[in-house]
Amino acid sequence: MPTAYSVRHEFGGRDDFEVAAFRTRREAAEYVRRHPTVTVHSAGGRIDQIPNVIARREIPAIVPCAACGTGLATSKDPKAFPYCRNCFYTGQAYAHKMARTLAEFDEGLAGSGLKASVEHTGGGCFMLVLQSEIGGEGEYYALTDGDAAVDTGYPARWGYIGRISPVDDEQVALIYDVYESLPPPMIGSVGPGEPIPDEWYERDVAADAAKIGTAEAIALIAEDIANPKPTEASA
Numbered sequence: 454m455p456t457a458y459s460v461r462h463e464f465g466g467r468d469d470f471e472v473a474a475f476r477t478r479r480e481a482a483e484y485v486r487r488h489p490t491v492t493v494h495s496a497g498g499r500i501d502q503i504p505n506v507i508a509r510r511e512i513p514a515i516v517p518c519a520a521c522g523t524g525l526a527t528s529k530d531p532k533a534f535p536y537c538r539n540c541f542y543t544g545q546a547y548a549h550k551m552a553r554t555l556a557e558f559d560e561g562l563a564g565s566g567l568k569a570s571v572e573h574t575g576g577g578c579f580m581l582v583l584q585s586e587i588g589g590e591g592e593y594y595a596l597t598d599g600d601a602a603v604d605t606g607y608p609a610r611w612g613y614i615g616r617i618s619p620v621d622d623e624q625v626a627l628i629y630d631v632y633e634s635l636p637p638p639m640i641g642s643v644g645p646g647e648p649i650p651d652e653w654y655e656r657d658v659a660a661d662a663a664k665i666g667t668a669e670a671i672a673l674i675a676e677d678i679a680n681p682k683p684t685e686a687s688a
């Protein structure tokens with residue numbers, strides 16, 4: 454197996470994790486030099502991490518990251534997911550994968566000042582974000598497939614659109630939600646060997662059928678820009 458030099462992020466001296474891998478020790482050291490600290494956003498708030506440990510390790514194949522070109526893909530199948538972890542965590546990997554979809558939002562909303570990007574919201578969760586190119590201090594739009602993920606396929610489909618406050622990242626207006634008109638989720642659990650209730654499937658199927666395409670999402674956002682839905686606090 455080929456070897457790579459990995460950079461880990463340390464925070465609080467406990468949960469270290471690898472964020473990038475490079476072909477040479479020099480490239481890894483250069484990454485550390487350029488990133489004395491890295492601030493990441495997570496469900497627990499903003500955390501400063503220190504990239505400072507370089508370790509040599511084996512990786513399945515030498516596949517340069519398709520998004521940044523410098524890091525190495527370190528997933529189990531680097532050819533299927535040719536992105537480094539750093540680009541995964543920053544959203545750059547999905548932005549690269551979703552380039553056509555992002556371009557559609559940028560074209561469809563040209564003149565609005567909004568620019569499409571992908572943000573990692575913690576864990577394995579992502580959202581597509583439409584925010585002002587200048588500073589990004591105004592309200593922004595967040596889109597997901599309805600379940601805290603983004604559809605990286607093409608054409609993409611959307612299940613949730615919200616207008617979000619930049620202050621606390623809370624929703625201020627709901628633009629679209631596939632689950633809005635569906636009954637609340639069933640509470641309960643299924644034991645080993647027990648059949649999964651039909652209602653669980655039916656809700657998923659109905660939610661999937663209610664997802665909209667990118668053109669429809671753009672139309673709803675353009676409508677909200679022209680005629681903003683009242684914010685939930687003042688409604």
Ligand SMILES: [Zn+2]
Nearest residue numbers: 518521537540
């Ligand atoms: Zn990368």
